[in-house]
Amino acid sequence: MVLKEIVNRYSVREYLDREVEDDKLKNILEAGRIAPSANNAQPWKFIVVKSPEKRQKIAERTTWGKFIANAPVLIVACKTQDSWMMGGWFDSAVLDIGIAVDHMTLQATHLGLGTCWVGDFNENLVKKLLNIPKDIRVVTLLTVGYPERDETPRKNRAPFSDVVSYEEY
Template sequence: MEVLEAIRTRRSVRKYEKRSVPEEFVRKILEAGRWAPSASNAQPWSFIVLRDEGVRKEVARAATYGRFLAEAPLGIAVVVDPAASTHPVEDGAIATQNMLLAAHALGLGTCWIGSYGSSYEERVKEVLGIPEDKRLLSIISVGYPAESSKSTRRDLGELVFRDRYGKSG
């Protein structure tokens, strides 16, 4: 799938078929995360592949807005090291988005489950054995889509200015 098409057609998917995601696809998704840009090329991330059903269920129990992870065949937790980068949040966010797009291009559905600064970040870190000095940026649920979303966006005309803030053109 071409990049612009992937960006335009990706939507969050929270319901998945039961079939599992091939390891070869998991690898491609992780590669897409690995090749994300980061401030000073710090690459302050690590990714935890969540295949084990028990682990996913425990994470889903803790993550108030990510309950559907329990029914997804796969999850990927994106961990960042704040000491390794001047912009750990942005770095981890771009890696996450790269993986969402790669998964979509492979015919998979994903949803970004926010974690950074959430009420459940510490609990999920505990479940996954993430060291105290690292942060859990996001968790991505992944699987073959069993629903399609029609989320829309504001028109460009509402959000693009020319030369100065507030000046439409």
């Protein structure tokens, strides 16, 4: 049941010094690759960064993502094109990438791995460091690795009745 992974996923910011097996990493990326997107545009490219030097440089230019330096894998999610939904008032490519990355977090949880989204990054630095073309945007980073501790996730969330209503707002 996928709800198990949804409940068990939490933001992991401390990682073991242990490599992520290639087949597991591929499996996580595959969960993103087959995610849905508006018009099936698949407006994404995912760059896998393992290099400690590159991760260190990215970590130096963030406040809330220092742990990038200690996570064995960093996935850099890029937007390769704009995408629009009928009736949508925003670029749905960003939404699409959110879905794909969330699929990855859940598959990682399923495999016993931890992840954390990092929205605090210096895009110019990441682009320069990874040779990302000018017209491509970096939407988010995702750290992946084995969690340092076996934690029970705390779900600090608004109550159901605050965020769900029926038939009207």
